[in-house]
Amino acid sequence: MGEPFDTPLAVVGAGAAGLMTAIHAGRGGLRGVVALDGARTLGAKILVAGGGRCNVTHQAVDERDYAGSTPASIRRVLARFSVEDCVAFFEALGVALKVEDTGKLFPVSDRARTVLEALLGAAASAGVSIRHPCRVETIEPMPQGGFMLGGAWGRLHAARLALCTGGCSLPRSGSDGAGLAMARSLGHTVTERVVPSLVPLLLAEGFWLRQLSGVAVPAELRVLGPGGKRLVRFRNAVLFTHFGLSGPAALDISRHWTLHHALDAEVRLQLALLPDMDEAACSRWLLEGTGRGVLARLREHLPERLARAVLEASGVEMEATPQRIDRDRRRELVRHLVGLDLPVTGDRGFTHAETTAGGVPLREVHLETMESRIRPGLHLAGEILDVDGRIGGFNFQWAWASGFIAGSAVAEAECRA
Numbered sequence: 144m145g146e147p148f149d150t151p152l153a154v155v156g157a158g159a160a161g162l163m164t165a166i167h168a169g170r171g172g173l174r175g176v177v178a179l180d181g182a183r184t185l186g187a188k189i190l191v192a193g194g195g196r197c198n199v200t201h202q203a204v205d206e207r208d209y210a211g212s213t214p215a216s217i218r219r220v221l222a223r224f225s226v227e228d229c230v231a232f233f234e235a236l237g238v239a240l241k242v243e244d245t246g247k248l249f250p251v252s253d254r255a256r257t258v259l260e261a262l263l264g265a266a267a268s269a270g271v272s273i274r275h276p277c278r279v280e281t282i283e284p285m286p287q288g289g290f291m292l293g294g295a296w297g298r299l300h301a302a303r304l305a306l307c308t309g310g311c312s313l314p315r316s317g318s319d320g321a322g323l324a325m326a327r328s329l330g331h332t333v334t335e336r337v338v339p340s341l342v343p344l345l346l347a348e349g350f351w352l353r354q355l356s357g358v359a360v361p362a363e364l365r366v367l368g369p370g371g372k373r374l375v376r377f378r379n380a381v382l383f384t385h386f387g388l389s390g391p392a393a394l395d396i397s398r399h400w401t402l403h404h405a406l407d408a409e410v411r412l413q414l415a416l417l418p419d420m421d422e423a424a425c426s427r428w429l430l431e432g433t434g435r436g437v438l439a440r441l442r443e444h445l446p447e448r449l450a451r452a453v454l455e456a457s458g459v460e461m462e463a464t465p466q467r468i469d470r471d472r473r474r475e476l477v478r479h480l481v482g483l484d485l486p487v488t489g490d491r492g493f494t495h496a497e498t499t500a501g502g503v504p505l506r507e508v509h510l511e512t513m514e515s516r517i518r519p520g521l522h523l524a525g526e527i528l529d530v531d532g533r534i535g536g537f538n539f540q541w542a543w544a545s546g547f548i549a550g551s552a553v554a555e556a557e558c559r560a
């Protein structure tokens with residue numbers, strides 16, 4: 144006989160995925176669930192999410208909103224906890240959600256704290272004990288079963304373990320990648336590359352777009368492979384900043400640029416300010432503008448500051464009529480409008496990233512339980528897995544869905560045993 148366990152389930156990390164796991168394990172009838180978090184303040188990411196309003200989910204979520212592990216495996220997880228389930232879950236906790244024009248769902252209160260307090264309340268009602276700050280430093284699988292967790296706070300012997308430590312984004316919140324090292328030490332692999340996702344991009348020092356800090360426009364960003372093959376594109380607002388690019392389109396494309404560029408240095412990021420036109424259509428459109436200067440023509444689509452900067456960067460006189468611009472200059476102007484290669488020098492790193500691209504591959508977990516295929520008794524949920532969503536509430540939906548599955552499965556397995 145081995146020693147009795149201190150807890151049937153230790154959840155490491157009490158963020159979105161960890162709280163969801165613990166709540167559903169408790170609701171499933173499991174007594175004595177413990178969630179440990181290294182942070183002094185719980186739920187830092189929930190509180191900062193969505194500019195302090197917490198974009199809880201999106202009205203339409205499917206596997207195409209994510210990258211990382213295979214779409215089929217992501218779909219299977221999402222199918223178990225739908226957007227309707229998410230809305231009903233929060234509604235039952237007294238948090239009504241509203242849909243905004245963008246399709247994003249926020250609490251009616253417009254306060255992220257409402258979401259965090261509801262989750263903490265649900266955890267307490269489900270009998271979960273949340274201990275913090277208790278950073279888990281070591282995890283040892285025990286020969287007689289279970290896992291021994293240790294840290295400056297002491298030791299805890301758990302029958303099962305849920306690793307919900309997040310990835311590497313916003314390390315000051317407590318998610319600094321330590322969980323990935325723990326997953327490795329327990330026998331898992333981690334994708335070869337773990338990079339910031341939903342992160343602003345840096346443009347070369349002195350590049351003209353950096354002078355336009357604060358200007359935001361609807362545009363298209365594309366990652367182009369060798370030979371100009373379009374690998375991925377996002378059409379949404381782009382915000383120019385003093386360091387480079389931000390805004391939803393830039394954040395969404397960031398992980399794609401980084402990963403493709405890491406594989407092939409010829410990969411380019413291209414900006415289309417007028418994405419509905421190709422070069423020929425743009426040239427025609429310019430020439431159709433009669434009787435007015437080219438600046439006025441550009442201002443039909445672009446804010447004045449940007450229009451002026453585009454003309455300056457392409458060497459075109461502000462007051463020139465489009466017909467008077469020589470062919471080479473016009474070609475240059477068209478290039479600036481419909482397909483400008485950007486000198487990206489990197490990204491702002493995990494400190495400024497909303498999520499992590501890379502992590503433990505989904506093929507290493509049973510999708511119906513989120514239990515490890517490698518280490519029985521270990522479950523994984525949330526950002527630690529190799530799944531990252533685009534901007535819009537998709538990352539939380541992933542955390543809720545994978546946490547729901549893990550917690551429900553642990554309760555079912557342990558209560559049956």
Ligand SMILES: Cc1cc2nc3c(=O)[nH]c(=O)nc-3n(C[C@H](O)[C@H](O)[C@H](O)COP(=O)(O)OP(=O)(O)OC[C@H]3O[C@@H](n4cnc5c(N)ncnc54)[C@H](O)[C@@H]3O)c2cc1C
Nearest residue numbers: 156158159160181192193198279309317525526536538539
């Ligand atoms: C600024 C910002 C804004 C965002 N806005 C949104 C949004 O509006 N909508 C959306 O869908 N997504 C948003 N995201 C992404 C979203 O917050 C994450 O995808 C989500 O929080 C991941 O949940 P998680 O529980 O897996 O990880 P985390 O939220 O990172 O939680 C992991 C927890 O584990 C703890 N931990 C880590 N290591 C240890 C250890 N060794 N011992 C004990 N505890 C440990 C950490 O302290 C942390 O509390 C945002 C992210 C950021 C950074």
